[in-house]
Amino acid sequence: MELTKTKYIQTEVGLTPEDWKITTLGESVLFLDNLRKPIKSSDREKMKGIYPYYGASGIIDYVNSYIFDDELILLGEDGENILSRNLPLAFIVKGKIWVNNHAHVLKPNDDFDIYYLSEFLESLDYTLLNSGTAQPKLNQKTCREIKILKPPLPEQKAIAEVLSDVDWLIQVTEQKLAKKRAIKQGAMQKLLTPKEDWEVKKLGEVGEIATGTTPPTRDLDNYGKDFCFVSPADLGTAKYISKTEKNLSIKGFNLSRKFPKNSILFTCIGSTIGKMGIASIELTSNQQINAIFPNENYNSEYLYYQLSLIAKKIRMKASEQAVPMINKTEFAQIFISIPKLKEQNRIAIILSDMDKEIELIEQQIAKYKTLKQGLMQELLTGKTRLTV
Secondary structure: OOEOOOEEEEEEOOOEEEEOOOEEEHEEEEEEEOOOOOOOOHHHHHHHEEEEEOOOOEEEEEEEEOOOEEEEEEEEEOOOHHHHHOOOOOEEEEEEEOOOEEEEEEEEEEOEEEHEEEEEEOOOOOOOOOOOOOOOOOOHHHHOEEEEEEOOOHHHHHHHHHHHHHHHHHHHHHHHHHHHHHHHHHHHHHHHOOOOOEEEHHHHEEEEEEEOOOOOOHHHHHEEEEEEEHHHHHOOOEEEOOOOOEEEEEHHHHHHOOOOOOOOOEEEEEEHOOOEEOOOOOOOEOOOOEEEEEEOOOOOOHHHHHHHHHHHHHHHHHHOOOOOOOOHHHHHHEEEEEEHHHHHOOOHHHHHHHHHHHHHHHHHHHHHHHHHHHHHHHHHOOOOOOOO
């Protein structure tokens, strides 16, 4: 394949290559929605099997029969994913499958490459096509009118090949990431299992425990962009916290309970209990966060890893209450196994090095995904042309 020059013309969807056609989804595929059949979860329990049972965003179960045996495109019909796009909305399925009534089933015409069309549909913004009220929805009538750019078939295949290559890179790197995470989890289990000379301490004995505060929201002068103000939304993705969605002014910061650098932050209320992070700078948080300021005999990273290992148990215990919560006193009573400081440091270094490897792989994946977005913007609009 190579890049090729082309002439562009103004069309109803903007500038497009003069040799590309514009059609609609209804003219490009056969809708097989009438063959779909939902099965209640209670009924699926009685018909467990080997065939994938698909919903709006992928496989949700396996059953002992199938409706389709083909290569098709599924396009999510309803659900928040239409707006959030956290998962693929348009994706290819192959072989014997069952589909419920939450995904449109599309069989492309012979003049369309299924991989090209799937990528084109996935690249679209469906926000303005949403016809739902309580829940986002893409009805079939609206979907049929979606404008589709149609390059010559050989170019469709060339575009699909390039995008598939990037998908392969992403998939292989995600598999590498999963393997590294599994190795780290195994290492944590081994390294953090108590030994004979380890002590059992309450968190309250390890350092000072505090709960965050929220400056009065009626005074807008309390909020600005100068000081980090942690909420549960800021925890759980990165180990170290140095930036937050919301920030405080110097006035708001001075009204708040300050957490020193290396404090461990732990979400203490609601469904996000157990999300954690370490303060890489002095900061503060709202009252949904408990924090521990370890004293000089304890390594913050070691405590972070040890707490993350038992976070699930803490969450399960808290969920027994009407409102899941771990208050400051309960948090201080949590038991944790701790070796001497030298061993804490050794364990922290090993696990931190693993975290750095994982972070590099995550950055690779993000880079590949950005690359694909750029290629989709260029290739699926005809801004950059490919020829075989």
